[in-house]
Amino acid sequence: MEAAAAQATASGWRANLATIAAMTARAKNELLRVPGAAIPGVLAPTIFFLGLNGVFGALIDLRGFDTSSYESFIVPVSMLQGAGFTGAAAGVNLARDYEQGWVDRLLVSPAPRWVLLAGNVLAASARSLVPATFVLAIGFAIGVQWPGLDGLLVCYLMVAAMAAVAACWGSMLALHYKSQSAAPLMQAGMMALVLLTPAYAPLELLQPWLEAVARINPVTHVVEAARQGFVGDVTWAGTWPGIVALVGLLVVLGSLALREMRRTNV
């Protein structure tokens, strides 16, 4: 009896994993079949990276700026921004799928709701590596310092997890409003979350109001963890707060997105 129950559980997990893999593959196919759709997500963070570097590069001359390369300072922010845009795009795509009736078909399938959400979120996480790698390649071309293998791994971990956070946020809004009209809210929310941090300058050089906001914004830890290899050494003390912040955001936003998915009726 117990063996039969264990077999059923294993089979259920296999089915769930297969569903997640299928949904991730669908997102990958979309990327391959409509490569143009990925261009804005790649272009926007790249333009921001090059633009901010050209415009605010002189800020490193300020007393208290502890790096000599603004491009190295700003590149992880642009990679995280790309992750935010990619995650928000996952929300927009979900809203489009809802408008076209695709979500209804998924909801009548025997797949659990969390599996459907996980497929969308993991696909966004994987897709976020495309803009991140593009921005980083441009960064290396214009003189971004090599962050070391550990720095690179930590940065990519932060980027992938940040995209998952953004996808949970986007999915929650998509399922709540059930319309692509909510797209600006998805994008603006992520933009604010990533940029209301020491994105442009160290905490001590921010205006007092932004410093106060950045100190309570959990994404500040994510930005600092992703940045550490580019501006100094990678340490566990600089990494774990970022991981904790991302896990916390994933739990909160993932739960909210799942709640919206459970509330969605066919």
Add this chain to the structure above:
Amino acid sequence: MSGLGTNARVVRALGARSIRQTFRRPQLISPIIVFPTLLLAIQTGGAGAGINLPGFPPVQSFLQFMLAGSMMQSMMLAGNSGGIAFAVDIEMGFTDRLFASPIPRFAIVLGRLAGTAALGLFASVWFLAIGLIFGAHIEGGIPGALLATFLITASSLAVGGIGAAIALRSGSASVVQGLFPLVLVVLFLSSAFFPQELMIEPAKTIAEYNPFSFIVEGVREPIVSGIDAKQTLEAVAAIVGIILLGLALSASALRHRLRVG
């Protein structure tokens, strides 16, 4: 005279429609108001210490300096949003119905541009109000504020002309929407967000010749120090140049649209 009055009524009606359309669709209004306001807050808070850099022009605050850049950003995105909405009208066949009606074709384009200009006016008033609420001084006083508002409104007409031309030529909203990153490039390669002398090469050199730098300096001067005839004239010349370019492109695109249907 009656013909002129009719055309004015058509332009007014289409302009009012385009404004209503923008305020009804979050996708159109957010780039004009939400994103530039968010960026103004973030850049002011994040890069505000930049006014302590040697060579930064004397300003009361970084917010005061940034107001012109935010107005420019909003105005350019209003032009882009106007182009997207125009292309949606073309895709949905609304423009074809207008072409078939007994009104001059130029009034159709002018109606859209009137709406874009009104959004530019709204954006300039919005950012001046935000500046005043958060403590920025308008050194040029009421005449300075009016001049900045006029220059932004005229610029949105100019940029809207280019957006309308691309909408008419392509007839595709996604093509016009694809220009959004270009707007950011043009802005970053101008002195919209930082003094040109303190920018990093090659952005510094490009910003020196970018016509949008002349416009932004013309808008900024009445805010940070007072009205300056030379900078105002340079801004007006840049705006006139872009208007002429927009008119030429729009006329050519309109002919193309009428030919291909």
